[in-house]
Amino acid sequence: MSERSIDVDLTRSSSGRVVKERVYKWLLFGCAALTVFVTASIIFTLATDAIAFFRLVSPVEFFTETEWFVRGDSGTYGVWPLVTATLIITVVSAIVSMPIGVAAAVYLSEYASARMRSVLKPALEVLAGIPTVVYGYLALVYLTPALQWVGIPVSTFNLLSASIMVGIMIIPMVSSLSEDAMSSVPDSLRQAGYGMGATKYEVSTGIVIPAAVSGIFSSFILALSRAIGETMIVVMAAGLRPRMFNFSNPLDNLLSSGQPMTAGMVNAVTSDATGGSSTYLSMFALGLTLFTITFAMNLASDYVAARYQEEYQ
Numbered sequence: 001m002s003e004r005s006i007d008v009d010l011t012r013s014s015s016g017r018v019v020k021e022r023v024y025k026w027l028l029f030g031c032a033a034l035t036v037f038v039t040a041s042i043i044f045t046l047a048t049d050a051i052a053f054f055r056l057v058s059p060v061e062f063f064t065e066t067e068w069f070v071r072g073d074s075g076t077y078g079v080w081p082l083v084t085a086t087l088i089i090t091v092v093s094a095i096v097s098m099p100i101g102v103a104a105a106v107y108l109s110e111y112a113s114a115r116m117r118s119v120l121k122p123a124l125e126v127l128a129g130i131p132t133v134v135y136g137y138l139a140l141v142y143l144t145p146a147l148q149w150v151g152i153p154v155s156t157f158n159l160l161s162a163s164i165m166v167g168i169m170i171i172p173m174v175s176s177l178s179e180d181a182m183s184s185v186p187d188s189l190r191q192a193g194y195g196m197g198a199t200k201y202e203v204s205t206g207i208v209i210p211a212a213v214s215g216i217f218s219s220f221i222l223a224l225s226r227a228i229g230e231t232m233i234v235v236m237a238a239g240l241r242p243r244m245f246n247f248s249n250p251l252d253n254l255l256s257s258g259q260p261m262t263a264g265m266v267n268a269v270t271s272d273a274t275g276g277s278s279t280y281l282s283m284f285a286l287g288l289t290l291f292t293i294t295f296a297m298n299l300a301s302d303y304v305a306a307r308y309q310e311e312y313q
Contacts, residue, residue: 046291049284056278062285068242068264073277079289084245085238085258086228086290089163092254093227096167098220101174102209105216108175109182110204121176128172136236139165144237157239157257165233170223177222181215182208214304221301225294231262240267261286 054062057077065078104124108117139161147154147161154160185208193203209216239257242264246252259267268283 043291046284046288049281050288052276053278053281053285056281057285066244068259070268070271070279070282072272073274073279075279077278077282077285079261079286081242081244082259082261082264082286083289084253085159085243086260086262088159088245088253088258089166089230089234089238089260090224090227092160092163093167093170094220094224096164097170097174097223097227101171101219101223102178102216104171104175105178105182106204106209108179110200110208121179124172124175128169128176130169132169132230132232133236135165135169136162136233139233139237152255154255155239155257157237157241158255159238159258160254162234162237163254165237166227166230169230169233170227173223173226174219177219178212178216181212181219184215185211214307217304218301221297221304225297228294228297229262229290231266234260235263235266238263261290265290 062077062079064080065076066080067076067078068081069076104120108121112120140157143165144154144156144158144161152160189207189211190203193207198206238260240259240263241257242259243253243256265283265286268279268286271279274280
């Protein structure tokens with residue numbers, strides 16, 4: 001019997017195939033590098049013009065003053081009225097979207113039949129595709145009068161209507177990402193719960209949700225980052241009057257108008273301010289501040305997802 005081994009070459013030595021693989025590799029690398037380049041360019045542009053703004057306006061004034069008043073090329077640039085309005089809208093929209101989004105995700109993942117899921121999930125995705133200007137129109141023309149009709153004394157432009165509509169807008173993001181996280185939980189965990197006599201509700205709330213908590217939390221952070229950066233809804237429904245948070249009457253902050261950071265940026269770029277003035281450059285300082293907030297939230301999301309992510313064999 002021959003002891004000579006037989007080596008079988010399973011690779012192709014076609015030079016044309018090697019060239020195509022290299023083209024694919026560098027094409028994909030170019031796409032990845034483009035995203036990094038765009039992000040770095042945005043940061044560089046915001047930082048450059050924000051530095052020019054801080055040469056005209058003291059950073060101490062910008063981060064400590066409680067009044068934002070712009071007239072022409074000058075004004076008082078205290079960012080806190082805009083920040084507090086942004087946080088109010090973010091918190092109230094979270095109160096609206098998170099319970100509804102998670103409940104919808106639980107239903108789609110644990111209760112809905114395949115036929116029902118095939119109808120409801122595309123409907124949620126259609127809701128996510130509605131232009132935000134339509135949400136702003138609905139908030140101004142329908143939601144605000146409805147709130148006034150039920151006895152809530154909101155002004156024509158108010159943060160409550162804007163917050164509710166922003167919350168409705170981000171429900172599809174919360175529900176879709178949370179449902180994907182719940183669907184990734186192995187069925188063996190569900191079967192173990194049923195084997196111990198648990199009901200479907202107990203399995204959903206006691207097993208599935210805790211196992212998918214990292215993905216659910218990530219959906220919260222991404223949705224809130226979307227809410228913080230929303231522009232058209234808050235411009236149309238919240239108003240353009242900067243107001244510092246009223247600690248003596250917190251409810252008044254919701255019922256009255258306000259100017260979030262995105263609305264302040266729109267107001268700065270659409271005003272009669274000349275290019276290079278402090279009012280014009282304030283748009284970039286606000287943009288850099290907003291970018292920093294959302295970047296920190298995304299870092300927190302990545303940390304929580306990595307810290308509490310379940311690994312299944």
